[in-house]
Amino acid sequence: MDILGYVLQQGINGLQLGAVYALIALGYTMVYGVLRLINFAHGDIFMLGAFVAYFLIAKFGIPIYLVFIITMLACAIAGYLIEKIAYKPLRDAPKISLLITAVGVSLFLEYFLSLNAIFTPNYIAFPRPFDVKGYDLAVFTITNVQVLIFIITFISLFLLYLLIYRTNYGRAMRAVSHDKETAALMGIGIDGIISFTFIVGASLAGVGGILYSIAYPQINVFMGIMPGIKSFIAAVLGGIGIIHGAVIGGLIIGICEVFVSAFLSSTFRDGVIFIILFGVLLFKPSGIFGKRIEKV
Amino acid sequence: MRFFRESWIFLIVSVSIYIILKAFFAFNVISPYIQQICLYAVIVALTSLGLNVIYGYTGQFSLGHAAFYGIGAYTSAYLTKVLSIDGVIPFIPVLVFCGLVSGLVGYLIGIPILRLRDDFLAIATLGFGTLVRVFLDNSDKFAESLGGSRGFVGIPRITNLELVFFFLIFVIIITRNLIHSRYGLFWRCIKDDELAATSVGINTANMKLMAFTYGCMLAGIGGALYANLYSFLHPSNFDILRSIDFLIIVIIGGMGSIMGTIYASIIWVGFIEGLRIVLPAQVLDMRWVVIPILLIALMIWRPYGLMSKRRKV
Amino acid sequence: MKILDVRNLEKSFGGVKAVDQISFHIEEGEVFSIIGPNGAGKTTMFNLITGLYRPDDGRIFFIDRDITKTPTYMLAHLGIARTFQNMRLFGSLTVLENVLSSLLSKRTYNLFSAVMRTKRFAVSEKAAEEKARKFIDFFGLSGKEDYTASSLSYGEQRRLELARALSTEPRLMLIDEPGAGMNPKEIADLAETIKAIRQRYSVTIAIIEHQMNLVMNISDRIMVMDFGEKIMEGTPEEVKKDKRVIEAYLGEEMD
Ligand SMILES: Nc1ncnc2c1ncn2[C@@H]1O[C@H](COP(=O)(O)OP(=O)(O)OP(=O)(O)O)[C@@H](O)[C@H]1O
Numbered sequence: 001m002d003i004l005g006y007v008l009q010q011g012i013n014g015l016q017l018g019a020v021y022a023l024i025a026l027g028y029t030m031v032y033g034v035l036r037l038i039n040f041a042h043g044d045i046f047m048l049g050a051f052v053a054y055f056l057i058a059k060f061g062i063p064i065y066l067v068f069i070i071t072m073l074a075c076a077i078a079g080y081l082i083e084k085i086a087y088k089p090l091r092d093a094p095k096i097s098l099l100i101t102a103v104g105v106s107l108f109l110e111y112f113l114s115l116n117a118i119f120t121p122n123y124i125a126f127p128r129p130f131d132v133k134g135y136d137l138a139v140f141t142i143t144n145v146q147v148l149i150f151i152i153t154f155i156s157l158f159l160l161y162l163l164i165y166r167t168n169y170g171r172a173m174r175a176v177s178h179d180k181e182t183a184a185l186m187g188i189g190i191d192g193i194i195s196f197t198f199i200v201g202a203s204l205a206g207v208g209g210i211l212y213s214i215a216y217p218q219i220n221v222f223m224g225i226m227p228g229i230k231s232f233i234a235a236v237l238g239g240i241g242i243i244h245g246a247v248i249g250g251l252i253i254g255i256c257e258v259f260v261s262a263f264l265s266s267t268f269r270d271g272v273i274f275i276i277l278f279g280v281l282l283f284k285p286s287g288i289f290g291k292r293i294e295k296v
Numbered sequence: 297m298r299f300f301r302e303s304w305i306f307l308i309v310s311v312s313i314y315i316i317l318k319a320f321f322a323f324n325v326i327s328p329y330i331q332q333i334c335l336y337a338v339i340v341a342l343t344s345l346g347l348n349v350i351y352g353y354t355g356q357f358s359l360g361h362a363a364f365y366g367i368g369a370y371t372s373a374y375l376t377k378v379l380s381i382d383g384v385i386p387f388i389p390v391l392v393f394c395g396l397v398s399g400l401v402g403y404l405i406g407i408p409i410l411r412l413r414d415d416f417l418a419i420a421t422l423g424f425g426t427l428v429r430v431f432l433d434n435s436d437k438f439a440e441s442l443g444g445s446r447g448f449v450g451i452p453r454i455t456n457l458e459l460v461f462f463f464l465i466f467v468i469i470i471t472r473n474l475i476h477s478r479y480g481l482f483w484r485c486i487k488d489d490e491l492a493a494t495s496v497g498i499n500t501a502n503m504k505l506m507a508f509t510y511g512c513m514l515a516g517i518g519g520a521l522y523a524n525l526y527s528f529l530h531p532s533n534f535d536i537l538r539s540i541d542f543l544i545i546v547i548i549g550g551m552g553s554i555m556g557t558i559y560a561s562i563i564w565v566g567f568i569e570g571l572r573i574v575l576p577a578q579v580l581d582m583r584w585v586v587i588p589i590l591l592i593a594l595m596i597w598r599p600y601g602l603m604s605k606r607r608k609v
Numbered sequence: 610m611k612i613l614d615v616r617n618l619e620k621s622f623g624g625v626k627a628v629d630q631i632s633f634h635i636e637e638g639e640v641f642s643i644i645g646p647n648g649a650g651k652t653t654m655f656n657l658i659t660g661l662y663r664p665d666d667g668r669i670f671f672i673d674r675d676i677t678k679t680p681t682y683m684l685a686h687l688g689i690a691r692t693f694q695n696m697r698l699f700g701s702l703t704v705l706e707n708v709l710s711s712l713l714s715k716r717t718y719n720l721f722s723a724v725m726r727t728k729r730f731a732v733s734e735k736a737a738e739e740k741a742r743k744f745i746d747f748f749g750l751s752g753k754e755d756y757t758a759s760s761l762s763y764g765e766q767r768r769l770e771l772a773r774a775l776s777t778e779p780r781l782m783l784i785d786e787p788g789a790g791m792n793p794k795e796i797a798d799l800a801e802t803i804k805a806i807r808q809r810y811s812v813t814i815a816i817i818e819h820q821m822n823l824v825m826n827i828s829d830r831i832m833v834m835d836f837g838e839k840i841m842e843g844t845p846e847e848v849k850k851d852k853r854v855i856e857a858y859l860g861e862e863m864d
C-alpha cells in the first residue's frame with residue numbers, strides 16, 4: 001500500500017475515534033456553558049453507557065436500535081440524578097468545591113461499579129451485535145463499524161442541532177450559557193435548563209459509549225477516564241462552551257491520537273494530547289472558535 | 297540563632313514527641329509494620345504541607361501533586377541505587393537534591409500553567425500528572441533500572457525515624473516562617489482576590505510561582521523519603537488517586553493551617569492503614585467507594601472547607 | 610505639572626466602544642472627577658490606566674513615563690493606587706493585614722530574611738505595622754485591626770479600601786464611586802476624608818462619582834463621559850452650565 005493510502009486509512013480510523021470524542025465533548029462543553037463546571041463524572045457516564053449496552057446485548061439480546069434508546073435513557077437518568085444530588089446543593093459554593101465534588105462523583109462511580117459484586121474491575125469482552133466486515137474502496141478500507149459510527153454520530157449531531165437551534169429548550173439553554181443572570185431575569189427556569197443540559201449531554205455520552213465499545217470491544221469500569229479527559233481537551237481545543245467547537249475539537253484529537261500511534265508510537269499517544277492541551281492553554285486559551293476573554 | 301529561638305516551644309514539644317516515639321520503636325512497643333506506617337504518616341504530612349502552601353494558602357488548585365512526589369521518589373531511588381548510598385548522612389544531600397529537582401520541574405511547568413485558574417489549572421495539573429504517569433510507565437525504555445510498569449525494585453532502605461521526623465520539624469519551621477512573613481501574606485491575598493493583590497503592588501505571577509515551586513519541593517523531598525522507606529516503587533503509587541489523597545488531607549486540615557495539615561495527615565494515614573488491618577480484603581475495596589461519598593458530603597456541608605477560618609500555628 | 614497624561618485612548622469590547630479616542634490630563638495636586646451615566650466607560654478608563662485592560666490604541670503617561678504597557682503591580686510601585694467600584698478587599702484577612710499587604714509589597718526584606726528571621730525582618734515588619742496602624746487610625750478604623758475585612762460594615766469596608774490604597778503611598782489615587790450606597794451624612798464625611806487625604810498626604814486624586822453634590826464640592830476639574838466619548842471637561846461651574854452635560858446626564862439631578 002502506498003503512503004497516501006496509509007495516511008488516508010489512518011485518517012478514517014482517526015475520524016472513527018474522533019467521532020466518539022466529539023459526542024463526549026459535547027456534554028462537557030454544554031455543561032461548562034451553563035454551569036462553568038468541568039463535569040469530571042462525564043467520562044463515567046460514557047462508561048456507564050458501555051455497560052448498559054453490554055447487558056442489553058449480552059443478557060437480553062435486544063435489537064440494536066432499542067439498545068441505543070434504552071442506553072440513552074439510562075445515561076440521561078444518571079446525568080440528571082448526578083446533577084440533582086451532587087451539584088445542585090453547591091450552586092452558590094466556590095468553584096473549587098464544585099470541582100472537588102465532581103471529582104468525587106467520578107471516583108464514586110468508578111470504584112462503586114468496580115466492586116466485585118457489581119461489574120468487577122476486570123475487562124469484559126463486549127459482544128458486537130454484528131460481525132466486522134471491511135469494504136475495500138481502492139485507496140483504503142472502511143469497515144461496517146466505521147460506517148455505523150459515522151452514521152449514528154451524524155444523526156445524533158443533526159438531532160442535537162434541531163434540539164438546540166429549533167426548540168425553545170435549546171434557545172433557553174443557549175441564553176443561559178450566554179448570560180445566566182439575564183436569562184433568569186427574562187423568566188427562564190435555570191434549574192430546568194441545567195437538568196436539560198445534563199440529560200442531553202449524558203445521552204450523547206451514552207451513544208459514545210456504545211459506539212466506542214463496538215469499535216474497541218473491551219470494556220472496563222475505568223474506561224471512561226482517558227476518553228473523558230481527552231474529550232474535555234477536545235472541547236477546550238474547539239473553544240469551551242461552543243457546540244461546533246466540541247465536534248471539530250473531538251475530530252482533531254481523534255485524528256492526532258491515531259496518527260501519533262501510527263507514525264510515532266502508541267506510547268506517546270496520551271502525551272501528545274496533553275501537549276496539545278498545554279499549547280492551547282498557552283497560546284489560545286479560548287480555543288479555535290472562542291473569542292478572547294478579558295479578566296476583571 | 298533567631299531562626300530557632302523563635303520556635304523553641306515548638307522544638308521542645310517535638311523533641312519530646314520524638315523521644316517517646318523513639319522509645320516505642322526501640323523497645324518494640326509497636327510492631328515494625330506499624331513503625332513503618334508511622335514513618336509513612338510523617339512523609340505524607342510533609343508532602344501535604346507542600347500542597348497546603350500551593351492550594352490551602354495560595355488557592356491554586358492542583359490535581360498533580362503526586363506527580364512531583366513521584367519525581368522526587370524516582371530521582372532518589374535512582375540516585376541511591378546507582379551511587380549505592382546506604383547511610384543517613386550521605387542520603388541528606390540526595391534528599392535536598394530531589395527536592396530541588398521536583399521544585400525545578402514545578403517551576404518550569406508553573407511558568408506557563410499558573411496563569412490558568414481554578415478548573416483550567418486543575419485540568420492542566422491533571423494533564424501534567426498523567427504525562428508523568430505515562431513517562432513512568434515507560435521509564436524502562438529510557439533507563440532499564442527505572443523498571444517501567446514493572447516497578448522500581450531494590451531501592452536501599454535508608455529512611456528512618458530521625459530522618460523523617462527532623463526533616464518534618466525543619467520544614468514546619470521554614471513553612472511557618474514563610475507563612476508569617478510578607479510572602480505568606482501575599483499568598484493569602486492572592487487566594488482572596490488576585491486582582492486586588494496586583495493592584496496593591498504584589499507581583500502575583502511571581503508569588504504564585506514561588507508557592508508552587510516551594511510546594512513541589514516539599515513533595516520531592518517527601519517522595520525521596522518514601523522511595524527509600526519501602527524499597528519498591530510503582531507508577532501507580534503516583535496517580536491521580538494519590539493526588540486526591542493529599543488534597544483530602546489539606547481540605548480536612550482546614551486549607552491554610554500548618555498544624556491542621558499535620559494532624560489531618562496522621563489521622564488520614566491512620567484511618568486508611570487502620571482499615572487495612574481491621575477490614576478483610578474484600579471489604580477494603582469499599583474504601584474508594586466511601587471516601588468519595590465523604591468528600592462530596594463534606595463539600596456540600598462545608599463548601600468553604602472544614603475549619604475554614606485561619607488559625608495560628 | 611501633568612501627573613497623568615492620557616492620549617487618544619481607545620478600548621472596545623466586541624462591538625461596544627467602551628472608551629473612544631479619549632484624551633485628558635490630570636495636574637499634580639488636583640482633584641479630578643470623571644462623571645457620566647452608567648456604562649459611559651468610566652471604570653474602563655480606570656482599568657486601562659491601571660493596566661488591568663490593555664488599550665486597543667493610544668498611550669498613557671505617568672510623570673513623563675510611558676506606562677501603557679506597564680504591568681499593574683509595577684504601577685502600584687510607581688505610585689498609582691486605586692479602589693474598585695464593587696470593593697475588592699481581602700475578605701478573610703484582617704484589617705491590619707489588608708493594609709500591610711500594600712505596605713509590605715514594597716522592597717522591604719527578602720526571602721532569606723523571612724526564613725531565617727533576621728534582624729532586618731523584625732525591623733521591617735515592625736515599621737510596616739506601625740505605619741499600617743497610622744493609616745488605620747486615619748480612616749477611623751482603630752480598634753478593628755484584628756477583625757476580618759468581611760466582618761466590617763459597608764462603610765467601614767469602603768474606608769478600609771481607601772486605607773489600603775493610600776498605604777501604597779501613591780502619588781495618584783484613583784477612586785471608583787466611593788459614595789455608592791452612602792447616605793447624605795456619610796457622603797459629607799467622605800468629602801472631608803478625601804480633602805484630608807489630599808492635604809495630609811499630598812496625593813493627586815482622580816475620582817469617579819455619581820453623587821453630584823460630592824463631585825461639585827471636592828473637584829477642581831471634571832471630565833464628562835457618555836457612550837465612551839468625552840463630552841466636555843472643565844471646572845464644576847462650567848460643567849454645571851454646559852447644555853450638553855445637562856442633556857446627557859445632569860438633567861434631573863440638578864433641577
Ligand atoms: N470586561 C468587559 N467585557 C465586556 N464589556 C465590558 C467589560 N467591561 C466593561 N464593558 C462594557 O463597557 C462599557 C463601559 O463600562 P464601564 O464599566 O466602564 O462603565 P461605567 O462608566 O463605569 O458605568 P457605571 O457608572 O455603571 O459604573 C459598558 O457597556 C460595559 O458593558
Ligand SMILES: [Mg+2]
Binds near residue numbers: 694
Ligand atoms: Mg463603573
